[in-house]
Amino acid sequence: MVNKQNLYQWLQETSFREVTLSVDLLVTGYIFYIYLSRMYYASAEELASTVWLSGVLLEIIIYSVVLMVLSYIVLAFVSDDELNQPMDVREKQINLVGYKYSAIILQTGVILAMVQYGIEKQAEIILFEPIPHLPLHILLVAFLTAELAHYGVQLYKGRTGDIYG
Template sequence: MKLNILYIKYAEADMDNKQKLIQWLQETSFKELTLSVDFLVTGYIGYLYVSALVNATPEQLASITWLSTLLLQIIIYSIVLMVISYIVLGLISDNELYQPMDVREKQINLVGYKYSAIILQVGVILALVQYNIAAQGFEFMQSSVPHLPLHILVGAFLLAELAHYGVQLYKGRTGDIYG
């Protein structure tokens, strides 16, 4: 009897969640949905990269073969997930995926690129500084991470992509285009 009551309560909560999801999808523009999917895919790719680095042994971190394999996996995952997401989004859209952006969307996109460019520039500068520090023989950190400039560049790229999508989502939702 208790099991049936729990199942009914779970089913009701599940229906409420499904209804909330359906309502959110109906209220969300297709552009916002596309940006959300891109943001989530990029976040997942970043999670895969960081978790691989955190769980790696010092021998793996020092191995260029392991690092090359990791970067190839990240690139393949990125391509596959983006292609799948665009196919699914293309199937559920009414040709909205191929419509040109209006003036407001173009401005929001440019603001997203602005923040993305700033993060990439800072990442490249940090990677160059780290490379020069390592080339001079100084130990910047106690436990030196092999190939740190490369990790900084990949991290900057992933953060820039997240910022690009996140800023567009925020600006599109709030309507605060300038700034």
């Protein structure tokens, strides 16, 4: 009963955008966990199989869509029509700062994937045994990390108010 009261009090004290960002961060973190656990427990044959990899990617996409849709439906019922209200200037600035960090991570991931692809095409092994489809994994990890950074930076900047620092 105390936990329920604490949750209700936290929801009352927290802005709706912050709750939405927190839910998005948790959902993205869970999807990232699913992906990493599938890769960690995969055998060498599974990692080399395009059928298995396609199944994992399809599973990640389905989880992403279902969890995001469910979270927005729940948030729509909880909110007082706050989903339809436009962001104010401060929220827009915080959103742009989140996009900045997200773009840096995603661009770095794309460059790393391109370099790895070039290395694989030249059949050179630098530091480790080649992982099949490594450029694809680099891109997916970069995308998920960028999403986590996007939501995390927005939550941090919104809480601290340190938008320009």
